[in-house]
Amino acid sequence: MGPKSPVYEYLRYKKKFPTVWCPGCGIGTVMGAIIRAVMSLGYEKNDVVMVSGIGCSSRMPVYVDFNTLHTTHGRAIAFATGIKLVKPHLKVIVVTGDGDGLAIGGNHFIHAARRNIDLTHILINNSIYGMTGGQYSPTTPVGAFAYTAPYGNIEPDFDVVKLGIAAGASFVARTTVYHVVQMGKIIEKALKHKGYSLVDVISQCPVLYGRLNKMKSPVEMLRWQKEHTVDVRVTAKRSPEELKGKYIVGIFKDEPDMPEYVTEYQKLIDSLKEGATKR
Amino acid sequence: MQDKGKPTLIQGNIACGYGALAAGCSFFAGYPITPSTEIAEFMARELPKRGGKFIQMEDEMGSLAAVIGASIAGAKAMTATSGPGFSLMQEHLGFAYMTETPVVVVNVMRGGPSTGLPTMTSQSDTLQAGFGPHGDYCAVVFAPSSVQEVFEYTVKAFNAAEFLQTPVVLLMDETLAHMRERFVHPPADSIEVINRKEPEMPFAWFKRFEMTPDCISNFSAFGDGYRYHITGLTHDQMGFPTAVSREVTDGLEKLRDKILNHKERFTYYEKFMTDDANWLIVAFGTAARSAKQAVIEARRHRMKVGLLQLCTIWPFPDELIAELSRNIEGIVVAEMNMGQLIREVKRACPRKLPILGANRYDGVLITPDEIIHSLKVVHGNKER
Numbered sequence: 001m002g003p004k005s006p007v008y009e010y011l012r013y014k015k016k017f018p019t020v021w022c023p024g025c026g027i028g029t030v031m032g033a034i035i036r037a038v039m040s041l042g043y044e045k046n047d048v049v050m051v052s053g054i055g056c057s058s059r060m061p062v063y064v065d066f067n068t069l070h071t072t073h074g075r076a077i078a079f080a081t082g083i084k085l086v087k088p089h090l091k092v093i094v095v096t097g098d099g100d101g102l103a104i105g106g107n108h109f110i111h112a113a114r115r116n117i118d119l120t121h122i123l124i125n126n127s128i129y130g131m132t133g134g135q136y137s138p139t140t141p142v143g144a145f146a147y148t149a150p151y152g153n154i155e156p157d158f159d160v161v162k163l164g165i166a167a168g169a170s171f172v173a174r175t176t177v178y179h180v181v182q183m184g185k186i187i188e189k190a191l192k193h194k195g196y197s198l199v200d201v202i203s204q205c206p207v208l209y210g211r212l213n214k215m216k217s218p219v220e221m222l223r224w225q226k227e228h229t230v231d232v233r234v235t236a237k238r239s240p241e242e243l244k245g246k247y248i249v250g251i252f253k254d255e256p257d258m259p260e261y262v263t264e265y266q267k268l269i270d271s272l273k274e275g276a277t278k279r
Numbered sequence: 280m281q282d283k284g285k286p287t288l289i290q291g292n293i294a295c296g297y298g299a300l301a302a303g304c305s306f307f308a309g310y311p312i313t314p315s316t317e318i319a320e321f322m323a324r325e326l327p328k329r330g331g332k333f334i335q336m337e338d339e340m341g342s343l344a345a346v347i348g349a350s351i352a353g354a355k356a357m358t359a360t361s362g363p364g365f366s367l368m369q370e371h372l373g374f375a376y377m378t379e380t381p382v383v384v385v386n387v388m389r390g391g392p393s394t395g396l397p398t399m400t401s402q403s404d405t406l407q408a409g410f411g412p413h414g415d416y417c418a419v420v421f422a423p424s425s426v427q428e429v430f431e432y433t434v435k436a437f438n439a440a441e442f443l444q445t446p447v448v449l450l451m452d453e454t455l456a457h458m459r460e461r462f463v464h465p466p467a468d469s470i471e472v473i474n475r476k477e478p479e480m481p482f483a484w485f486k487r488f489e490m491t492p493d494c495i496s497n498f499s500a501f502g503d504g505y506r507y508h509i510t511g512l513t514h515d516q517m518g519f520p521t522a523v524s525r526e527v528t529d530g531l532e533k534l535r536d537k538i539l540n541h542k543e544r545f546t547y548y549e550k551f552m553t554d555d556a557n558w559l560i561v562a563f564g565t566a567a568r569s570a571k572q573a574v575i576e577a578r579r580h581r582m583k584v585g586l587l588q589l590c591t592i593w594p595f596p597d598e599l600i601a602e603l604s605r606n607i608e609g610i611v612v613a614e615m616n617m618g619q620l621i622r623e624v625k626r627a628c629p630r631k632l633p634i635l636g637a638n639r640y641d642g643v644l645i646t647p648d649e650i651i652h653s654l655k656v657v658h659g660n661k662e663r
Contacts, residue, residue: 067501070510078341082348
């Protein structure tokens with residue numbers, strides 16, 4: 001992929017490259033998938049907003065040629081809520097990490113999902129705090145090592161998909177950086193979906209998570225993603241033993257008819273106007 | 280809707296809502312907290328009728344975040360809270376300073392620290408309003424003292440926020456928020472409304488944080504065709520993160536200088552009987568109401584006292600204190616806290632004068648008698 005690739009049209013590559021991400025990091029792959037999804041849907045760059053919080057994944061907005069907002073740790077979704085309410089025609093993409101989106105930002109995530117506000121939430125899930133140097137996160141599995149879990153993590157991890165479904169998001173999916181084609185298709189569907197769409201993208205941090213957990217190269221981590229995932233469509237055919245320790249990928253919930261918050265608010269405004277004219 | 284020009288009896292919090300609407304506010308996000316909640320309730324009722332949006336967020340951090348997002352999308356936006364919520368908002372207040380986003384944050388003060396005195400009156404967030412968030416910046420804080428002034432200063436807060444592209448804090452107190460008083464809604468065409476400066480140049484020339492002679496840049500709302508980056512990181516004129524020494528210094532100085540360059544324009548105050556005064560009371564908010572009565576009573580006893588009511592608290596009007604203290608023999612600073620603004624008065628007063636506080640911090644409005652007592656102490660005329 002040289003500079004002639006149409007993806008470059010959507011990048012601030014002359015100004016801002018190279019990226020801050022370490023060699024072998026999965027975030028760049030997710031950025032590519034988001035751009036290709038935006039391209040294939042034919043969205044105007046002026047109509048796309050990317051909002052992020054703090055962390056490795058949250059540096060993504062610097063590199064893409066949209067309206068980009070890099071906010072505070074964990075609060076991206078709340079900022080995005082204000083933007084979407086004021087300009088409903090904008091396509092608002094929120095990029096968070098696992099610590100950003102689920103620990104400090106967990107409250108904003110569940111409440112935005114509950115409102116079913118039309119945001120696309122791409123949660124890049126590498127099970128570690130990368131920017132601060134390798135501390136355990138809400139998705140670090142039990143037994144995994146981190147610099148703040150030097151004897152192995154004893155905290156159970158969140159299942160992002162179950163959390164999103166329970167909170168009320170109307171589109172919930174999981175994919176991995178290894179499944180790059182599937183990731184592209186899922187992100188495209190998530191963008192098209194009207195309502196809160198959550199995509200849990202399992203990603204790799206070879207430099208911190210990998211090194212601490214006996215997977216020294218990005219290739220080993222991608223292989224791990226391949227071997228530890230099962231497609232949601234075949235889970236019924238698998239025994240509980242076969243599914244143990246596996247991450248299920250695919251689309252878990254896709255309900256386009258659920259009432260969407262901004263639309264409902266507009267209906268409220270319209271009904272008040274009608275009421276005023278009737279009186 | 281309020282009948283314009285006709286006097287009514289309304290609460291300070293409601294006057295704040297009317298002021299916001301008059302200034303063009305079309306977005307409010309908030310979280311319930313006494314004694315500010317009536318503002319949120321008013322906005323929830325009135326905004327959708329006008330095509331505006333109200334949202335009750337999950338907490339105060341989310342509230343100010345949504346308000347900043349709304350402003351970035353082009354709306355005039357406001358939130359209202361009280362002490363504990365204001366503390367939670369500090370990070371985003373800092374974000375708004377750093378990203379030069381116009382927003383209005385109303386803090387209806389109650390006693391603190393922590394949950395403190397819910398909900399009795401106080402002025403104990405005076406220093407926090409000026410220096411709450413971490414880092415260097417220059418805060419703009421207004422403080423009205425009557426229901427009519429609440430309306431007026433809510434409009435002024437929006438105007439200053441829009442003109443200076445910065446958050447403006449409106450400091451009220453519980454007494455003012457819940458006090459019902461005569462209010463006259465001025466006719467719409469008599470209200471000055473300022474909007475943020477927008478770009479007219481082609482996209483390729485646009486720099487969101489451009490260095491200009493008066494330090495005010497062009498603001499383009501998201502979706503209006505000028506794509507750019509906003510970050511809470513120290514940034515260059517384009518908005519991209521930078522750690523280059525010169526750019527860091529310039530960026531921080533811009534945040535300060537854009538306020539100081541326009542300080543005179545946004546310094547509001549009222550003088551009461553100061554022309555021939557030998558003694559001066561400095562006060563703001565509802566404490567200034569008691570102070571005014573104290574002046575009237577002291578004058579009856581032939582004590583030449585005047586009142587300086589500060590309506591702009593930050594940036595602190597040093598020049599005003601210097602000018603007014605010229606023929607003064609002593610100053611009393613009346614405030615409902617343990618002595619916050621008195622530090623600034625002492626710092627700004629160029630002469631060595633006796634400066635004494637009249638303070639109350641038990642949740643009850645300070646009385647004229649208490650202020651007169653401090654005046655007498657300063658006067659060296661203790662009766663006891």
